[in-house]
Amino acid sequence: xxxxxxxxGLSRRTLLRGGIAAAxxxxxxxxxxxxxxxxxAETPAPGGAGAAYAFGGPHPAGIVTxxxxxxxxxxxxxTSRSRADLRALLAAWGDAAERMMRGEGxxxxxxxxxxxxxxxxxxxxxxxxxxxxxxxxxxxxxxxFDGRFGLADRRPGPLRRLPHFPGDTLDPARSDGDLxxxxxxxxxxxxxxxxxxxxxIGFGTTTVRWSQLGFGxxxxxxxxxxxxxxxxxxxxxxxxIKADETAALDQHVWVGADQYPEAPWFAGGSxxxxxxxxxxxxxxxxxxxxxxENIIGRSKSEGAPMSGGGEFAEPDFALKxxxxxxxxxxxSHVAMAHxxxxxxxxxxxxxxxxxxxxxxxxxxxxxLFFIAFVNDPTTHYIPMQTEMAKRDLLVEYLRHTGSGLFAxxxxxxxxxxxxxxxxx
Amino acid sequence: xxxxxVLAAALGATATVGLLAGCTSNDKAAKGDPRHVSxxxxxxxxxxxxxxxxxxxLTFAVKNTGSQVTExxxxxxxxxxxxxxxxxxxxxITRELVTTAGPGTYVTACKPGMKGAGIRAxxxxxDSGEDVAPTGDVATQVKQATxxxxxxxxxxxxxxxxxxxxxADAYKAxxxxxxxxLYTDARVHWERIETVAESFGDLDPRMDAREADxxxxxxxxxxxxxxxxxxxxxxxxxxxxxxxxxxxxxxxxVANTTTLDKRVRTMSFTVDQIANGSRGLLEEVATGKVTGExxxxxxxxxxxxxxxxxxxxxxxxGLRPVVDKRNPALAKTIDSRFVALQKLLDKHxxxxxxxxxxxxxxxxxxxxxxDAVTALSEPLxxxxxxxxx
Numbered sequence: 001x002x003x004x005x006x007x008x009g010l011s012r013r014t015l016l017r018g019g020i021a022a023a024x025x026x027x028x029x030x031x032x033x034x035x036x037x038x039x040x041a042e043t044p045a046p047g048g049a050g051a052a053y054a055f056g057g058p059h060p061a062g063i064v065t066x067x068x069x070x071x072x073x074x075x076x077x078x079t080s081r082s083r084a085d086l087r088a089l090l091a092a093w094g095d096a097a098e099r100m101m102r103g104e105g106x107x108x109x110x111x112x113x114x115x116x117x118x119x120x121x122x123x124x125x126x127x128x129x130x131x132x133x134x135x136x137x138x139x140x141x142x143x144x145f146d147g148r149f150g151l152a153d154r155r156p157g158p159l160r161r162l163p164h165f166p167g168d169t170l171d172p173a174r175s176d177g178d179l180x181x182x183x184x185x186x187x188x189x190x191x192x193x194x195x196x197x198x199x200x201i202g203f204g205t206t207t208v209r210w211s212q213l214g215f216g217x218x219x220x221x222x223x224x225x226x227x228x229x230x231x232x233x234x235x236x237x238x239x240x241i242k243a244d245e246t247a248a249l250d251q252h253v254w255v256g257a258d259q260y261p262e263a264p265w266f267a268g269g270s271x272x273x274x275x276x277x278x279x280x281x282x283x284x285x286x287x288x289x290x291x292x293e294n295i296i297g298r299s300k301s302e303g304a305p306m307s308g309g310g311e312f313a314e315p316d317f318a319l320k321x322x323x324x325x326x327x328x329x330x331x332s333h334v335a336m337a338h339x340x341x342x343x344x345x346x347x348x349x350x351x352x353x354x355x356x357x358x359x360x361x362x363x364x365x366x367x368l369f370f371i372a373f374v375n376d377p378t379t380h381y382i383p384m385q386t387e388m389a390k391r392d393l394l395v396e397y398l399r400h401t402g403s404g405l406f407a408x409x410x411x412x413x414x415x416x417x418x419x420x421x422x423x424x
Numbered sequence: 425x426x427x428x429x430v431l432a433a434a435l436g437a438t439a440t441v442g443l444l445a446g447c448t449s450n451d452k453a454a455k456g457d458p459r460h461v462s463x464x465x466x467x468x469x470x471x472x473x474x475x476x477x478x479x480x481x482l483t484f485a486v487k488n489t490g491s492q493v494t495e496x497x498x499x500x501x502x503x504x505x506x507x508x509x510x511x512x513x514x515x516x517i518t519r520e521l522v523t524t525a526g527p528g529t530y531v532t533a534c535k536p537g538m539k540g541a542g543i544r545a546x547x548x549x550x551d552s553g554e555d556v557a558p559t560g561d562v563a564t565q566v567k568q569a570t571x572x573x574x575x576x577x578x579x580x581x582x583x584x585x586x587x588x589x590x591x592a593d594a595y596k597a598x599x600x601x602x603x604x605x606l607y608t609d610a611r612v613h614w615e616r617i618e619t620v621a622e623s624f625g626d627l628d629p630r631m632d633a634r635e636a637d638x639x640x641x642x643x644x645x646x647x648x649x650x651x652x653x654x655x656x657x658x659x660x661x662x663x664x665x666x667x668x669x670x671x672x673x674x675x676x677x678v679a680n681t682t683t684l685d686k687r688v689r690t691m692s693f694t695v696d697q698i699a700n701g702s703r704g705l706l707e708e709v710a711t712g713k714v715t716g717e718x719x720x721x722x723x724x725x726x727x728x729x730x731x732x733x734x735x736x737x738x739x740x741x742g743l744r745p746v747v748d749k750r751n752p753a754l755a756k757t758i759d760s761r762f763v764a765l766q767k768l769l770d771k772h773x774x775x776x777x778x779x780x781x782x783x784x785x786x787x788x789x790x791x792x793x794x795d796a797v798t799a800l801s802e803p804l805x806x807x808x809x810x811x812x813x
Contacts, residue, residue, distance in 0.1 A: 166639040282798060283707050286805035288700075299517055308488070308514030321493055321512035322538060360787060361714070361794040390639065 051186075052131035055098040055418075056411040058268045059254060062135030063348065063373050063408075064243035067221045068184040071214030071352040072191040073274065073369065074199065075141070075177025075404060076206040083149045087423050089205045093138060093181075093198055094418020103131035106197035123200070125193050132187035136194055138418070139180040139272045139406030154422065156260040158271065158378045159407050165389040165400065174276050174402030177209045182272065182371065184350075188215070210402070212276060214352025214369045221350065227303060227311065231353050231366055232284055232397070234296050235303030238311055239338070241348040252346045255375045265421040268410035270373040273381050276354075276402030279367040284397045295393040297332030305334060329393065336392040337384065345380045348373040367398070377405060459483060463534065465494045465513070470534030470543035477525075478552035484521040484532075488513045492537040498523055499531040503544070511538075522809070524750070527551035562746055566695050566811075569742040573698045574691070576738055577617050581688040584613035584621075588681045592674035595650060598667065604654050608727045608778075611647060615731030616738075619704040620691070621684060631680050634720065645676055648721070655721040695743060699808040702739035705732040706801040714794045716782040726772055726779035729793075733769065736804070737762055743811050751810040754803055761800040768796050 053061050078086055096106045105111050107121025114120055145155035161176065183194040192213075199208050218230045219237035223244060230236040241248050250256070257267045284292070289300065297315065298305055305315035306328045315334055321327035328335055339346050350373065355366040374380035389395060412418045460483045462473040467490040486496040498508045498521065507530065508523030527549050533542035587610035594602040614621050614632070622628045629637065631646040638644045650673055656662040665673065693701075712718040713729040740747075740758060747755040772789075774780050785793075 163640055164636075166637050169636055280711055283710055283801075286703065286707070286801055288805075288808060291700075301518070304514075304517060306512070306514055306517070308493075308516045310516060313516075319493060319514065322495070327493060327512050327514055361791060362798075363794075386639065 050130045051133040052103055053101055053133065053135050054411070055094065055101050055136060056413065059410050060137050060269055060408045061101070061411060062137035062182055062184055063253065063270060063350065064221055064249065065133070065135050065184070066225060066243070067217040067219055067350055068133045068135070068186045068191075069215065069217055070185055070188040070191045071217075071369065072183045072188075072195040072211065073214065073371070074181045074183075074195045074211035075209045076179040076181070076199075076202060077209045078144065078148070078178045078205060079207050080205045081148055083423070085205045086149050087419065089202055090138070090419035090422070091417040092201050094412055096198060096201055097136035097138070097194070097418070100126075100194050100197065101131065101134050101136060103134075106194075106201065123193065123197055125196075126190055129187055129190055132185040132190040134183065134185040134190050134194060136198070137182040137184075137272070137408055139182070139408040140422075141177045141179060141404065141406050143176065144178045151422070154263050154265065156255075156263040156266050156407055158376055159405065162273070162377070162403050162405050163382065163386075165385050167389050167395060168400050168403070170403050171401050174210050174212075176404055177406075179206065180272065180274070180404060180406045188213070212354060212369050212402070213356075214354045216353040218351040218353055218368055219349040221348065230368055231279055231281060231355075232292070232296070234292075234298060234300055235311065236368075237349045237351075238298075238303055239346070241346050248346060249348070252380060253348045253373050253375055259375065263407075265409055265419075265424070266407055269408050270348075270375060271377050271381075272404075272406045272408050273370070273372045273374065273377060274402070274404040274406070275370040275400055277368045277370050278365070278399040278401045280397050280399070281364045281366055294329050295332060295397075297328045297334030306332075331391050331393045333388075333392055333394040336388045336394075341387070342384045343379070345374075345384070347380055347384075367401075373408075460485070463487065463496055463532075464489055465496060465534035465536060465543075466490045467492070467536055468543070470496075470532065470545065472532060472545070472547070475545070476548035476550060478554070479525060479527045479549050480552055480554040482523055482525050482549075484508075484510075484523075485518060486510055486513055486521060486534075487518040488515055488536075490536045491515050495535040495538055495542070496521060497531075497533040497535070497542065498525065498547070499533060501529045501531065503531045525549045562749055565745040565749075569695060569698065569746065570693055572742045573693050573739060576742075577620055577688060577691065577693070580613045580617045580735075581621075581685045584610060584617075585681050585685045587613060589678055592678045595654075595674050596667070596671050598670075600654055603650075604722070607647070607651065607654065607722065608724050611724075612727060612731040612734075614647075615708075615728045616735035617688075618708055618732060618735065619701040620688065624684065624687065627680050627684055631677065631684070634717075645673060646680075647677065649673060650677070651719065652721045655723075658721055695746065695811045696808050698739045699743060699811050702736045702743075702807060703801065703804045705736040705739070706797060706804055708732050710794070710797050710801060714790065714797055716790075719782070723781035723783050724779070725782040726769070730769055730779065733762075733765060740804070740807065743807065746811050747807065751806075754806055754810055757803045758800070758807065761796070761803065765793075765796040765800050768793055 053065055055061055080086065099108075100106055105122030107114075109121045111120045111122040111124035111127055140159075142155070142159050142161055145151045145159065181195055181198055183191040185191040185194070195211060217228055219240045220227050221240065221243055223242050227235040227238050241252060253270050255266050255269050260266055287295070293300055293306060303311040305313055307316035307319040315328055315338065317326060317328055317330070317335060317338070317340070319327045335341060349371070351368050351370040353366070354369045355364060357365055359365045372381060409419065409422065412420065458474070459477050459480060461477060463484050463486040464471040465486055465488050484496060484498070486494075488494045492515065494513045495509065495511045496513070497506060499505060500507055507525060508521050510519050510521040513519050530547040530549060531544050532547045533544045535542035587606060591603060591606035591610050594606055622632060629642075632648065633644060633646055634648050635644060635652070652659060652662070653665050653670070656664065709729055709732045713725045713732060716723070716725050718728050719725045740762070744755060772780050772785065
């Protein structure tokens with residue numbers, strides 16, 4: 001092998017260059033993880049181009065994994081009416097996901113191998129790219145349990161279409177879906193490659209309903225990641241649940257062993273809430289700094305709550321300013337989203353900025369593709385969003401244009417294939 | 425995003441300044457900008473990096489190193505009249521006061537805990553030769569502007585109430601043609617003062633909610649509910665309201681409008697509220713009218729468009745003498761962009777006071793209007809800083 005090795009694994013081209021190299025790659029992969037594939041999702045490896053994560057494990061990958069920089073999210077509808085087709089597809093997706101997360105091709109042969117007269121089983125645009133921390137997270141929408149596949153009695157209770165929130169202007173062509181795939185990576189081409197190949201594997205069984213590209217993670221999921229800024233220019237998600245807060249994860253994010261007796265397959269998984277939130281960027285940019293900070297409730301410079309301290313200081317909602325009114329506006333975004341205003345619930349946010357070019361009026365078609373993981377949307381998302389839609393000062397500059405709710409099962413256990421337990 | 429290392433270095437070098445904002449401020453001071461003064465407000469001290477500055481636009485970057493909320497004032501020589509102030513600075517926060525000061529003696533004051541006279545010191549502003557308008561003159565103009573705007577808002581509110589009563593009568597009587605005419609006539613007065621009218625959180629959802637704004641379990645009432653009933657063409661399988669339902673709906677609107685009018689009568693406005701209102705009305709145009717979303721059923725968005733522009737124009741005209749003094753270039757730009765926007769709107773007039781329906785506009789015409797709105801709202805967003813500065 002003449003190519004330089006990536007920091008924690010091998011480049012795709014090296015890995016994919018035939019049998020001997022593939023065997024070497026598998027060994028390097030195992031060494032890179034150290035703790036082994038079964039627990040890799042629980043103990044995230046440090047990020048970076050060479051980082052690689054395991055698909056299998058007691059919790060799904062791509063939730064507490066250090067948030068990567070890029071996203072390709074896709075929702076699918078199942079076109080087949082066959083339960084066997086669905087089961088085979090999910091198993092095949094799991095196999096491909098596992099390979100791609102290792103930095104290998106989507107199929108066993110790879111992009112430049114296999115029968116010369118057949119198209120390769122991997123599309124090839126990721127040749128030479130490192131695993132780039134790719135995670136693939138697959139979820140099931142409420143409609144998957146509508147009876148077409150004999151799964152109606154296995155639907156977790158809260159897995160229903162999200163209700164209409166005040167002000168929602170949802171586009172059906174950007175909402176819902178039988179299945180979803182969240183592909184996150186530090187290289188956009190690696191994320192797109194993953195979705196493209198899974199869509200290809202699904203042809204005939206599924207069809208892409210909508211998909212969304214995202215960049216610039218808007219949350220941190222580990223304590224050593226710097227809080228990023230959203231397109232309003234503010235730090236967002238400072239109070240996010242982090243990977244090392246294991247008790248909080250069990251309380252708010254991971255589905256408990258007996259939480260949904262109707263859906264034992266879901267234990268260890270999580271609900272994924274997706275909202276495409278368009279921002280009226282040009283209007284926001286015309287707000288005074290005073291108003292911007294008042295609306296958010298944090299300083300724009302370092303993200304400190306307006307009540308003082310540094311970014312991670314706890315906001316003091318009781319602190320009074322001039323005229324005895326609280327220094328942090330009770331309707332500011334930081335106040336509305338705070339656990340004390342939401343029965344103590346916390347969510348794990350994993351959103352991305354998006355810019356889909358410009359609108360017909362020449363405005364940025366941009367915003368936040370909000371993704372949150374919680375173990376019960378009826379307690380952890382719906383009440384909060386209902387209140388925010390009514391009162392949050394920020395809502396004036398937001399428009400929810402897409403929505404989805406999905407149940408993400410844990411990764412497969414050794415010897416199993418993805419979603420085996422859903423059909424068991 | 426600055427790395428933590430950069431931050432640490434900056435903090436180490438200059439103990440008195442804040443984090444990100446503080447660095448920037450200090451850079452300016454370090455570069456020798458004599459009009460930039462850093463202020464450190466602690467529990468028992470108010471330290472300024474300079475005790476004098478040349479006349480013109482001054483910036484005070486106030487860092488609160490105490491544990492209580494603080495304020496900073498620039499007062500006239502008498503120690504009473506406020507030239508500029510910055511309030512609600514939380515512990516650890518840095519905030520800037522940007523103000524204009526002519527030559528003379530002033531008093532600075534930090535007020536940790538927001539109590540008492542504060543920690544005061546003299547501050548000298550030397551004559552730089554730069555033309556700074558005499559403040560007494562502007563003060564009179566400000567007073568006049570606020571008085572005029574208050575009268576305008578009251579007048580529009582009174583007309584809104586009169587026309588709403590007429591609308592309600594026609595609607596209840598089943599005189600739909602007249603009700604449709606009065607719908608646009610009355611709403612013009614709402615839209616001219618929309619930023620004031622919608623500021624009451626209890627009334628606005630009951631008076632001006634669109635169908636998508638309604639939350640589950642809440643009854644949809646107000647203007648747009650009756651709009652749908654009067655223009656049901658775009659509604660699928662629509663069931664018209666019964667006379668009894670119409671009466672309830674119309675009476676409810678009249679009651680809410682009466683409450684609104686009563687409240688508006690007691691309101692007064694500061695110059696920054698007037699300036700923000702002007703900008704706010706253009707935002708309403710940008711997000712609701714030019715996109716054809718406000719009057720979804722009647723397609724009469726251009727009436728509202730014009731009314732928002734009217735209201736923004738009145739607010740700006742009232743402040744014009746102040747802006748002419750403080751930032752004449754900005755006044756000229758805003759003025760010319762109002763003219764350009766009005767010219768475009770006039771192309772779509774129909775009859776004496778009316779406008780064509782939104783659907784009659786081509787995509788290119790919508791784009792042209794949207795561009796003119798953006799061209800105006802950008803300089804308009806600088807109005808507040810110009811009138812308070």
